[in-house]
Amino acid sequence: MIRRTPFSAPGVFNVKKRMSWVLGVMFLAPALITGKLFYLQLFRHEEYSSKAERAIYNYLAEDRVRGGIYDVNGRSLAESVRTHSCGIVKRYVKDKDATFTFLAETLNIPKKQIADKWNQSKNFFFVAKRIKPDVYMQLAQVRRQDLGQGMELTPEYERIHPFGQSALDILGAANSKNVGLSGIEQMYNDPMTQDVSKKRAKRSGRGEIIYDRSLKEKINVANVYLTIDSTAQFYAERALNNAVEKLKPQRAIALVQNPNTGHILAAASYPVKDGQSLAFQFTYEPGSTFKSIAVATAIDSGTLPPNASVYMEGRNWEVTKGFVIHDKQHQKDYLTLAEILQLSSNIGAGKVALEIGAKTLFSYFKAFGFGGKTDVNFNGESKGSIPPYNTWTKVDLVTKGYGYGVSVTPIQLITAYSAIANGGILMQPHLVDRIVYTNGKVEKLSKPVKIRRVISAQTSQTMRELLQTVVEVGSGKRAQIKGYNVAGKTGTAEKLSQEGGYGKRSHVVSFVGMVPATKPEFVILVILDNPEVYAFGSTGAAPVFKEIAEPLLAMQGVAPDQTDFE
């Protein structure tokens, strides 16, 4: 028997209840949709409207402004000046001859030149670029007249360097559209530039750009201030140019650093190439300027006392079979550490390195900052090379003591000498002092940063005294400056020849020194790579050091540290 539910059973056949359910469902859907729309409109409005706008529109900038580059004292080194380029759209020109005559007279160019360009181009050609404001004004006045029909004046920029070629290797280049291409210009391109006069635009079906409305924006670009002092830079460049003229080196570098802050005050290179500073990118075997590092390591590690004497092996030392080092510059059987530096003895420095041992010497090289980038923040900085100590042979260890078998950069060497000069602390070198935005915000980038203590204050003092004797009675005599104690070291390193081995006629001469030696204010490094006229560190580079240091000391008003000079 089938049991049926009665037709009028309550809860199943209640029409009113059913209707209210259906109505509820019918209202719920629009309510949910309305709720979602409210949510999107109220909370997600910006996100979706900008998405939609991006899909339809583009923002095109008519212009791009760019900040300047200045030296530490605010002297302009690079600045953009607004100019215009003048072009001709042929099909809109009404009176060809009159337009040619007007342009030739105004722009001071031959009429024939314009006519030639007209004949060679299809529809558009540039008549002149980098038009100065006065001339632009004359051209702009006829734009609405028949004479100006077809003439297009487009804004562009000229990057002007008021000090000419000075520091151009650091500054780098920026193009007429205000885009940085190399050097500091490229590195700080983003904060230095801003697109302005932006217009909302969309493309029509035919591909034409239809401009909509302009956007208002505040200009806020960065001006970059370097630690470079333009006067110090001038002295360094002048001295370097004189040396280049006299000795004709392939390359030349002069670097000036404040040892107490790590600030680079001048960095001159020869030849000058936009954005390619040899001070940070050049690598070389330092030769004898590296002996100070070995001697400092020996004293600081307690391997040798400052007054130690080293046996000279009859001035012909056979390190291993077939590898002999000669000292021809003296006749002594023993040399003190001071004399090793004064006479630049390879045997002495090699024996010192051997006494120290590979592991300790390597760890000091690393502590001084060799074999790694200094993070001075310059594009393309090299890191040099210090091979791991466990691969060194006895010969490797000995030769590294006098600066062969390692490659360093000028910025590494000067920073290491700054550590010797400032009491033993390796300072972070700085090239950019601060970034100043046009809205007033200042970002200081050159606060002195102590990386680590490399040698003790006592070793630093001893080293300064030893290096002072190099200039007083040793190979660095030509770096002497009246009234000031100078400490420094010469270097004459033979270069690896392409055929293998070291070439006698191909060498790097250098001098690195600090002044005043009792409390150094400047550390200066001079490098002349492969001079055509044969020279040594003592005859070629030391005089350049003096030529840079003298006016620097006078300019900064550094008091003499000698009391008995006349």
Place this chain on the structure above:
Amino acid sequence: MKYVGWLLIFFVFAFIMISIHIGIARSGRVISQLQNEVAIKEARNQYEELEISRLSSPQEVTQFAEQNLGMVEVKPHQVIVLEGTK
């Protein structure tokens, strides 16, 4: 007469509107010209400032002092620095 009155009011209103419009257009043109002149004068000023920078560069000053005024560079030991001047 009623329409004439309305027409008169319309013409007066139209005249005022046109006058205002022309006035605004004229002022706009003048402002645009002035802005153009300002931009050009600013650019010219920037050139002059850069020329001053160039002329005050250490190279120019040294050259002028040595060649035109017969000056020579001082040696550092000849400089006397007075206390408090640095």
